[in-house]
Amino acid sequence: xxxxxxxxxxxxxxEGYRDLREQENNYNKLQEQPAIKSLLPDLKGKRILDLGCxxxxxxxxxxxxxxxxxxxxxxxxxxxxxxxxxxxxMNIEYLQGDxxxxxxxxxxxxxxxxxxxxxxxxxxxxxxxxxxxxxxSNGLFIYSQEHPLSTAHxxxxxxxxxxxxxxxxxxxxxxxESGKREVTWFIDGVIKYHRTFSxxxxxxxxxxxxIEKILEPLPSEEDIKxxxxxxxxxxxxxxxxxxxxxx
Numbered sequence: 423x424x425x426x427x428x429x430x431x432x433x434x435x436x437e438g439y440r441d442l443r444e445q446e447n448n449y450n451k452l453q454e455q456p457a458i459k460s461l462l463p464d465l466k467g468k469r470i471l472d473l474g475c476x477x478x479x480x481x482x483x484x485x486x487x488x489x490x491x492x493x494x495x496x497x498x499x500x501x502x503x504x505x506x507x508x509x510x511x512m513n514i515e516y517l518q519g520d521x522x523x524x525x526x527x528x529x530x531x532x533x534x535x536x537x538x539x540x541x542x543x544x545x546x547x548x549x550x551x552x553x554x555x556x557x558x559s560n561g562l563f564i565y566s567q568e569h570p571l572s573t574a575h576x577x578x579x580x581x582x583x584x585x586x587x588x589x590x591x592x593x594x595x596x597x598x599e600s601g602k603r604e605v606t607w608f609i610d611g612v613i614k615y616h617r618t619f620s621x622x623x624x625x626x627x628x629x630x631x632x633i634e635k636i637l638e639p640l641p642s643e644e645d646i647k648x649x650x651x652x653x654x655x656x657x658x659x660x661x662x663x664x665x666x667x668x669x
Contacts, residue, residue, distance in 0.1 A: 447648045450538075454661045457639035458537060458566045461665040465489045468532040471556065473521040473565075474539025478505030481514045484535075493527070495519055522549050530558045536565040538661075541573055541614045544602075546622075550629035557668055563631060566663040569638065573603060573616035581654070589654035622662075631666035638662060 466488035472481050475494030484492050495517045496502055502516050519526075521536070522543050534553050543549050553563055567573075574597040581589035600621055603614045617625075626633060638659040641652035 449649075449652075449660055452645045452648065452652075453639045453641060453655075454538065454566055454663070457637045457661065458535075458564065458663050459483075461564050461635055461637070461663065462487075462535075463533070463562060465533070469530070469558075470533045470535060471495070471524075471527070471531045473524070473534065473536035473553075474542075475505065475516065476501045476537075478502075478509030478514065478516065480535065480537060481505070481516075482509040482511060485511050485513055489513070491515075493517065493531075495521055495524065495527075497521070522552075524549070524556060525552045527556060529556075530561070531556055532558050532561050534561065534563045538566055538568065540565055541567045541616075544615055546615070546617060547625050547629060550625060550631065554630045554668060559668060561668060562634075563666045564664070566661050568614070569659050569662045570617060570619055570622070571597070571658050572660060573614055574599075575605075576603060588651065589657060592654075592658040594658075622664075626664070626666055630669050632669050633664060633666045635665040636663070 465484055468484075468489045470481075470484050470489050470492045472478075472484070472492060472494040475481055475496045476498075478494050481492045481494045490513065492511075492514045493516075494502075494505060494514060496505070497518065497520055499518055502518055505516050521539060522545055534557055540546070540549070557563065571592065571594060574594060576596045576599075578593065578595075580593060582591050582593060584590050596616075598618060600617050601615065603616050605612050605614060623633065639661055640659060641649070641655055646652045
């Protein structure tokens with residue numbers, strides 16, 4: 423398999439993404455991060471692998487919660503430069519590399535975690551098998567991804583909107599057609615991979631996992647006051663978050 427796409431080292435993409443993440447209120451801070459963190463176990467003394475660690479914010483969070491050792495891996499040199507500068511800790515190790523090649527890592531982990539990275543991975547089954555191998559017998563795999571109803575989109579308008587620009591219903595198409603998608607996000611040609619719910623759940627099962635919890639987070643009333651367009655998320659959620667243990 424060829425090397426995964428690395429859009430985060432594209433200067434335009436990197437700056438756009440950083441500007442988005444530095445906003446006081448955004449979808450990650452208000453929806454995805456609180457939801458995925460709600461699934462975390464007690465982290466005291468745990469060994470954790472963060473796949474697609476980005477700026478290393480979660481790695482620091484794990485240490486603050488008592489983790490013994492954290493390894494963060496990301497394909498982006500630019501992201502890891504920020505991580506080393508802003509989220510350095512003697513018990514965090516940052517590695518540059520493809521997360522679909524983690525079979526090269528040694529040791530076992532109590533928790534393997536990934537926030538909004540797996541929809542960039544082509545070979546989902548290979549990655550899950552590698553994750554299962556790297557997990558300790560009682561280990562957990564917790565990850566988030568773009569919701570399958572979002573990744574299904576190929577072309578045209580995603581939403582039918584009212585005269586004020588608010589989404590009144592989502593235009594779902596191509597849902598049952600798994601595979602590669604090219605989207606525009608800061609730049610053209612960003613590659614993601616769509617999978618149906620059944621494919622996600624069946625592949626987890628085939629690779630030795632038992633699903634413990636699935637979340638599709640929705641905004642609170644306070645979130646909607648901060649970002650009014652979040653009201654449309656009651657038509658179509660943005661994120662899918664799963665917690666699974668080894669069988």
